[in-house]
């Protein structure tokens with residue numbers, strides 16, 4: 001077939017309209033959810049959490065072509081000669097080479113079948129490098145982020161797409177060391193696509209939460225509901241909604257209507273399971289995956305422990321001269337939570353002996369919410385601080401800390417307040433540190449912490465999931481706070497910072 005004489009003008013007229021570009025070059029427009037993403041994902045870091053059949057691979061293939069063709073971005077050329085001469089390098093990457101290659105394979109297929117795409121392309125190769133060079137000089141490379149990104153040429157990238165970002169075990173490290181530096185100097189933008197997996201880096205949740213309400217312009221995030229795909233036939237939507245693994249029934253919509261695209265009809269919408277929320281709505285759910293590995297948790301509570309139990313909520317090993325101790329308290333009732341649960345306002349204290357690895361839990365205090373007055377708690381904390389002669393005591397300072405701090409200082413306690421409220425990165429960093437501490441090997445010993453069996457701690461670790469709004473987590477957070485804090489100087493930097 002021959003293209004109309006004005007075809008390149010038609011392409012040029014599609015600037016600002018990725019859907020029209022798609023229709024012209026690829027033969028079909030973007031669906032409503034893809035259009036919404038294409039129109040709004042203009043932050044430095046953008047995250048798409050697609051439901052199934054959202055068409056994320058197709059969207060990567062089309063958006064990368066659109067961006068390369070217009071050399072779009074902050075420094076977009078505005079005249080023809082700049083458009084031809086400006087260097088423009090894009091990258092499509094993934095943790096696994098085969099996943100990353102899916103969008104390249106799509107484009108190869110389009111290249112074979114559509115003159116409308118072929119006419120934009122100078123060359124496509126998949127040999128020593130996997131690359132498309134466009135006729136305006138723009139280049140898109142495909143590469144793997146595995147092996148610390150060595151396979152990805154260290155060039156500046158105007159736009160980077162990361163496919164299946166949930167598979168990257170250390171997304172924060174990959175972002176800091178590989179992705180973001182590649183965008184510096186050329187105002188590059190990063191697009192992360194994918195659903196969270198059981199072992200996703202919590203940084204993904206941070207991006208998701210910061211990006212969804214527009215409060216942090218550095219981030220943009222969007223959930224992709226399959227109901228936004230108007231090209232899905234109704235009978236297919238019906239078939240999926242009939243899957244009992246996803247939908248358990250129907251309920252009345254609240255007055256004023258529903259905000260989410262919930263497939264409401266006749267004043268009712270489906271009641272979705274967690275799995276259904278992820279698959280259908282693209283909700284951020286770490287489906288079927290607990291944050292900590294249960295085998296690693298089991299190992300933490302193994303070994304010989306010769307402390308003394310005082311009742312079933314207090315455990316103590318007598319302090320010894322010359323050993324190194326640090327303690328932390330999570331103060332029940334001090335922290336404001338998104339949702340309050342029964343049992344979520346306990347006060348929990350832990351002291352570890354970190355003289356050598358693995359570190360040992362030598363003191364544990366669990367005080368039910370409301371079962372001790374504040375003066376008693378302060379006295380206990382002061383007592384522990386002095387007994388174990390630690391340099392200071394860590395406390396969760398998310399809530400009203402001033403009065404707590406003051407009361408402790410009056411008793412001669414040095415306090416280090418750790419703020420980890422909300423969806424801030426501090427909390428995720430701490431959780432990640434604890435996850436790694438339970439998982440990694442030091443000096444041929446696996447797992448950094450050993451503890452006598454603490455039933456509540458084990459239960460909370462076993463059941464911890466993100467997002468954690470609805471779960472009891474006092475024990476988890478005190479341990480995470482302590483391990484993260486100690487890890488900053490007691491472990492080699494590479495272990496806590498970067499893992500591949």
Ligand SMILES: [Zn+2]
Nearest residue numbers: 253258264269
């Ligand atoms: Zn509804």
